[in-house]
Amino acid sequence: MSHPVKEQIYIWSGRYEAIAASKLDRAITSRVAEWAASLYPQRKYPAVAVGSSNGALTDLWAALGMPWHPQTFLIPVARSGPHPDEPQQDVKWAEKWIPAFLESNPDVQLHHMHDPNQDRLMIQRMTYFRVKRLWLGQAYESFIRQYLEPGGTIFIVDCNLK
Numbered sequence: 001m002s003h004p005v006k007e008q009i010y011i012w013s014g015r016y017e018a019i020a021a022s023k024l025d026r027a028i029t030s031r032v033a034e035w036a037a038s039l040y041p042q043r044k045y046p047a048v049a050v051g052s053s054n055g056a057l058t059d060l061w062a063a064l065g066m067p068w069h070p071q072t073f074l075i076p077v078a079r080s081g082p083h084p085d086e087p088q089q090d091v092k093w094a095e096k097w098i099p100a101f102l103e104s105n106p107d108v109q110l111h112h113m114h115d116p117n118q119d120r121l122m123i124q125r126m127t128y129f130r131v132k133r134l135w136l137g138q139a140y141e142s143f144i145r146q147y148l149e150p151g152g153t154i155f156i157v158d159c160n161l162k
Contacts, residue, residue: 007121008014015125018076022119025100029108030129032073033139040067044149051157066155067147069140075129076122084116084123094127101129107137 019027049061049068061068077097082089094112102110113119113128122128136144144154 011124014076014122015078018078018126019102020078021097022076024077024097024129025104027075027101027104029073029133030137030139033069033133033137036069037067037139037143040143040147043145043147045096045152046149047153047155048144048148048157049157050136054157057157066141069143071133073131075131076126077129078123078126082123082127084120087114087116090114090123090127091115094129098129102140105131107134108132109134 005070018060045065045067047066049057049066051068051071053072060067071086076093079093082093091112091114098110099129100113102108108131111130111132113130114123116123119128
């Protein structure tokens, strides 16, 4: 298979994994947090970690058998048009969709990512919204109340949760 064909497969496979911009108001981040919390066995834990993504620490939490609740999530959003070397066009495109998303998700801060160096192929047909939780929220709070052992430890890692 030729190199250009492989690139197109990669580009379009990312596009098909992305949410349509017109549906962003239905992308509810509290549901993502519920899903993340539901992945752990329902049992008591001596410690729970919450915070920003960090490969080394998430490996440590896994090795220790500790639940880790991410503060950030990546949302790929389908779009076409802006050239990878025109980030201002991508920002202008995103400005149309961001208000509806944030109105539906007051518990997050949105960071629009545009990285033509590392994501050059993907950003030809999609963009990335990285959302950062501003507070724990019901899903994480419920998990901690229910499954953290009395006297257990909560590790808050590299984040500014309220």
